[in-house]
Amino acid sequence: MKVFVATFYKNNYGSALQAYALQSVLKELNTISMVIEEPKNNCSRAKQILRDIYYLIKPEKYYGFIKKTKRLLEQRFELGKIGKINNFVKKNIAIINYDEYIKQIADEKVIALAGSDQIWSIINSPISSFYTFDYIKNKNVKKISYAASIGVSNLSENQIKYYSETLKQFKVISLREKCAYEILNGFFQKSEVRCDVDPTLLLDKSIWRNLCSEPQLSEPYIFVYMLRPDDSLIEMARILAKKNHCKIVYIGQFNRKYRNVKTIKNAGIEDFLSYIYNAEYIITNSFHGTVFSILFNKKFVSVRIKTTSSRVENLLKSLNIQY
Numbered sequence: 372m373k374v375f376v377a378t379f380y381k382n383n384y385g386s387a388l389q390a391y392a393l394q395s396v397l398k399e400l401n402t403i404s405m406v407i408e409e410p411k412n413n414c415s416r417a418k419q420i421l422r423d424i425y426y427l428i429k430p431e432k433y434y435g436f437i438k439k440t441k442r443l444l445e446q447r448f449e450l451g452k453i454g455k456i457n458n459f460v461k462k463n464i465a466i467i468n469y470d471e472y473i474k475q476i477a478d479e480k481v482i483a484l485a486g487s488d489q490i491w492s493i494i495n496s497p498i499s500s501f502y503t504f505d506y507i508k509n510k511n512v513k514k515i516s517y518a519a520s521i522g523v524s525n526l527s528e529n530q531i532k533y534y535s536e537t538l539k540q541f542k543v544i545s546l547r548e549k550c551a552y553e554i555l556n557g558f559f560q561k562s563e564v565r566c567d568v569d570p571t572l573l574l575d576k577s578i579w580r581n582l583c584s585e586p587q588l589s590e591p592y593i594f595v596y597m598l599r600p601d602d603s604l605i606e607m608a609r610i611l612a613k614k615n616h617c618k619i620v621y622i623g624q625f626n627r628k629y630r631n632v633k634t635i636k637n638a639g640i641e642d643f644l645s646y647i648y649n650a651e652y653i654i655t656n657s658f659h660g661t662v663f664s665i666l667f668n669k670k671f672v673s674v675r676i677k678t679t680s681s682r683v684e685n686l687l688k689s690l691n692i693q694y
Contacts, residue, residue, distance in 0.1 A: 374404045378486025382453050384643045385659030389487045392570035405467040455639030485516040492522030515543040518567045521551045524681035549685045584641040586649045592618040594650035596660040658682050
């Protein structure tokens, strides 16, 4: 059976690692699994500039103009890290061109799988049809999801109605967070709704260990990994470092510089895993930072992000880890 997966897989450690894990598990199930490359936006340089401007001024719930500008600049100029992540993807994940994928699903009996990560989040905009398969007309294509995340803990009545209409063609709706399952279960008469763990948790620790590069530092260190900047995590690391005579290493979406902190700007997937595996302590506000701290049996602190903490809370509670 062919399985075509629509998911996040580029530019980000967690996205690439969850896509790698999901495809690894699908291979173990003797399927032919391919991640779908999103259709390319073939536009002129002028149109791309206009899109960037619109992105910057468009209202967004959790990122203001300054943060979005910094994020855009990082994507444009800090290409070392992104290049290494995407090289990992090219080497380790089977990708299919969008046009070729469309040809293959036209009249074949296949599975279209909406993968993990926050592909179904409507925090800032409606879900892309790329992740809901609205465009698939072949009735022999079975639409399912695996551990898809909606990204938030609560939904309004209108949002629940939106999901119940948008996802009603799915045979199986697998969600990553228990709270999402509890909110949406019962609104789909013809679909199986379930809650499943992130695919990174389906692979044995040894598989992840084998992907790690050699230790990057010879001295003890505390590893800080942040998706959203939060100076309190660095201050927490300073207290812990002083007490335990450790260095501090920081990787984040925004390459901030902190006094007496080693900021890593160009770590690839293998280095990222190595920094976690070899750290004395982990301090993170990232879901996948928490996941790999658990997988590698590290001492860690997972700091709550108020608006989107449900995914970490659900994970820790399911493992009987205090939060």
